[in-house]
Amino acid sequence: MKVRAEQQGKSKIKLTVGVEQGELVPHFQAAYDELAPTVKLAGFRPGKAPRKMVEDALGITRLVTRGLDMAVQRAYAEAVQQEKVFPVSAPSISVTQYPSWGLSKDEIKDSLEFEAEVEVFPEVELGDYKKVKVEATKTEKTADKDVEKVLHHLQRQKSKLIDTDQPAEKGDFVEIDFEGEHKGVKLDKMSSKHFPLVIGEGSMIPGFEDNLVGLKKGEEKTFQIKFPKDYHDKELAGQDAKFTVKVLQQKKVEKPELNDEFAKLYGHDKMSELKKAIGDNLQMELDHKGEHELQEKVLDKVLPLLKVEVPETVLHREVHRLMEQFDAQLKSQGVDLDSYLKSMKKDVAAFEKEIEPQAERNVKIGFLLGQIVKEQGWQGNEAEMGERAMKHLMDTVVKKADSNKE
Structure with missing residues (x-):
């Protein structure tokens, strides 16, 4: 198999692949073995009729098409591995030379040639983020009025x-x-x-x-x-x-009275226990909120140090993911995306343009964390590595607030 790789911009590569006749034989044979049993010919068990009769019944075009599908899929995978290409999207493939049908090297006339254009993992450069420092802020504490607000909401539920x-x-x-x-x-x-x-x-x-x-x-x-x-x-x-x-x-x-009997409705023996449980849950939410806001501050400081050309396919994929996520949120409230867009006097294209900056930021965060994983030499599950990289970034950049300060 012959492969030639040509750079098409910073994040796209064209692979020109040639597959010789002898290399096509196993794929054409596999196509024949797959399709032959589907033919029903009088006097023969499925797959046992003479080859010529099977080929006539199936049609050469169908056999060649299936064989080429198998050959292209395998050849593309091997070409990507050979050239050490890391695709981020499905390839755009065009066959430039078609072989004839046959089950031996001598029968097949002409080799298979095709071109595959694919967006690849771009070059990523990350500046010295270790010099960046972000001051951690003290976590907001749950107020009594917030606990009371939740209590009154529970009270309304039982009214x-x-x-x-x-x-x-x-x-x-x-x-x-x-x-x-x-x-x-x-x-x-x-x-x-x-x-x-x-x-x-x-x-x-x-x-x-x-x-x-x-x-x-x-x-x-x-x-x-x-x-x-x-x-x-x-x-x-x-x-x-x-x-x-x-x-x-x-x-x-x-409304029911807020007493120990009311607390038992929610799995607690005393009202004081229910209030504490509510307070703990609210504090957990505040802690998560504070952590998220601090992460955003860190990313705002570090992302400008990242140099990367975001592949269009990856960006479009993230835009569509955000749209599906937003649509699901709307449906949970009894509204669909089309109705929302009509009420806001927008079309899908305008909405996609509106969320594109957030999508690009999300993709860049992914590349940022991926680069940290690469620099640290870590290996493992993608999600786990992403979490590990974010923790590493936070531990490196965040300057802990002085606990003695009020």
């Missing part, structure tokens, strides 16, 4: 809804239909049917829930309100709007 004919108050549960108008036009995104909420919990824009106080089941109300300036929908941010609301259901919320 009972009691029918009432009294005017709605803050803390009451209501189910409403509402329609919103902006500049005299009713908008679907400002309207909903059978929408549940607890008055005063702030699930709607400021001022909306205040207008529900005093209403009874079956009553309607129309009111003017202004969207917050920082509202996520830029079309509505800071704008005046009109809403018409009808109360479909109204119930008093009967």
Whole structure:
């Protein structure tokens, strides 16, 4: 087998591969042995008919195609190994010379020649990151008010809804239909049917829930309100709007007392134990948050020391991974990506462009950690090596905060 490698830019290589007739024989034979048993010929058991009859039944084109698939796959793998190429994507293959069919060297006319263009692991240069220093910050501590907030959320989960004919108050549960108008036009995104909420919990824009106080089941109300300036929908941010609301259901919320009996509902004998468990979980979340923020600070300092040309295929793959991840998050909230993009007046191409910087950063982080693994001479599972490299980077760069300082 003959192989010629040509550099096509910093992260792409073209392999020109030639496979001689004798080298094709085992692949063509394997193709024949695979396909022959699929032919049913009267008077013969599968795979036992004369070769000429089998070839006529299958068609030479089918046999050659299968044989070449096998030959190209094997030859490409050997060429990559021979030239010490490290692909990061599937190759683009074009056959430039086709051989004829045959099961011996003499039968096959012409050799197989093909070109394979493939993006490869780029050259990576990493500056002296050991000179970089990042000051560690003290971890944020859980506040009592955060524990109380979780407790009240658990309390709401165990609350009972009691029918009432009294005017709605803050803390009451209501189910409403509402329609919103902006500049005299009713908008679907400002309207909903059978929408549940607890008055005063702030699930709607400021001022909306205040207008529900005093209403009874079956009553309607129309009111003017202004969207917050920082509202996520830029079309509505800071704008005046009109809403018409009808109360479909109204119930008093009967909350259980926060005592030891309540704690037992969540697997603890005493309220103090439940509070401690909540506090520990919240502290764990804060620790993870602080660690992540510190990692981001370190990466912000070290990534500029990395020189690498990101292969397009790798970048596109990461863009699509981020899109799928975002789509999954939206679906968990009952929204799909198409609906989200329509509401934001964007198309897929624009959204891909928007997340491309984050995708490029993610890919560069991968190359950074990979280079550290290479420099340290470590070997092992890719995920484990990545974690080890990040720990090494943090241990090297982070300057521990003085524990005596407040």
